[in-house]
Amino acid sequence: MIDIRLRSKISEKELEQKIGKILTDNDYNILITKDTTVRFPNGQVGAIYLKEAIPENLSTDSYEVLHSLKSHQTSNRGMASGLPRLKRNSGGTRTDTAKSISSAIIGSLDPVGMQQYCRLTAFSAKDFKKYESLFPLFVYIGEQMKKYAPERYNAQMEFVNRTNKDWVIPNTPFTTITVNNSYPTGVHTDKGDLDEGISTLACIKKGDCQGGYLVLPEYRIAFKMGDRDLLIFDAHQYHGNTKLEMNSDDAERISIVSYYRTKMENCDSADEEYEKRLRYAERKIKR
Numbered sequence: 001m002i003d004i005r006l007r008s009k010i011s012e013k014e015l016e017q018k019i020g021k022i023l024t025d026n027d028y029n030i031l032i033t034k035d036t037t038v039r040f041p042n043g044q045v046g047a048i049y050l051k052e053a054i055p056e057n058l059s060t061d062s063y064e065v066l067h068s069l070k071s072h073q074t075s076n077r078g079m080a081s082g083l084p085r086l087k088r089n090s091g092g093t094r095t096d097t098a099k100s101i102s103s104a105i106i107g108s109l110d111p112v113g114m115q116q117y118c119r120l121t122a123f124s125a126k127d128f129k130k131y132e133s134l135f136p137l138f139v140y141i142g143e144q145m146k147k148y149a150p151e152r153y154n155a156q157m158e159f160v161n162r163t164n165k166d167w168v169i170p171n172t173p174f175t176t177i178t179v180n181n182s183y184p185t186g187v188h189t190d191k192g193d194l195d196e197g198i199s200t201l202a203c204i205k206k207g208d209c210q211g212g213y214l215v216l217p218e219y220r221i222a223f224k225m226g227d228r229d230l231l232i233f234d235a236h237q238y239h240g241n242t243k244l245e246m247n248s249d250d251a252e253r254i255s256i257v258s259y260y261r262t263k264m265e266n267c268d269s270a271d272e273e274y275e276k277r278l279r280y281a282e283r284k285i286k287r
Contacts, residue, residue, distance in 0.1 A: 004032075101180075
């Protein structure tokens with residue numbers, strides 16, 4: 001395992017110009033391709049890159065379900081979409097991306113927007129068997145987090161242990177997974193995941209798919225995310241991808257981001273949250 005200590009970072013002014021943008025090879029000086037621990041200037045571990053860490057059987061067994069999530073399209077990924085945003089036809093201040101991207105959230109969600117109750121995402125609830133078939137992959141990723149980032153794992157598990165088990169992926173430090181298919185993210189920071197913990201990014205690639213390096217532009221360092229690679233990193237730092245080049249008909253790049261959503265510890269049991277959902281629906285009808 002290589003150990004790198006970063007010594008400097010770019011100015012805030014330069015960083016601001018990159019936010020929401022797809023990055024290029026000019027945005028990094030160091031490209032990580034081997035097992036490496038990256039430390040920030042203060043000595044804190046910022047990222048751990050593990051080459052081909054995901055076993056082939058877990059990648060193969062998970063692929064069909066992960067691939068099927070490509071049909072989940074959204075225009076609400078903000079700066080992470082790397083696309084321009086347009087005002088909605090309905091008026092108001094809310095915006096959507098110029099076109100939809102393939103990004104699905106699976107697992108558990110805390111109250112947000114008009115849905116003021118905890119719940120499984122639509123896919124996870126309706127296709128629970130398919131969702132459950134992914135658990136071995138998430139368990140393995142959690143084990144690597146425990147092995148390579150034990151302090152952050154333990155901090156995250158403190159929240160997991162006081163969270164109702166209905167909302168935790170069994171035997172993992174995770175409540176929620178974001179699955180992105182074949183699009184590069186613009187420079188952003190992740191919102192809603194645990195400050196005390198750490199996120200993970202696993203990659204499954206098919207066909208001739210080039211680029212899509214994960215870059216921490218503030219520190220000018222990039223990670224060459226190949227098939228079955230795993231990155232354990234602080235997603236509260238600004239990060240984004242370089243351009244993806246899909247050079248064959250079967251080219252595909254699936255990114256699996258696993259994390260703990262901060263507010264999940266406040267959720268009651270699934271039965272109690274369902275009652276909240278019914279009461280909310282009743283109030284809506286009476287309006």
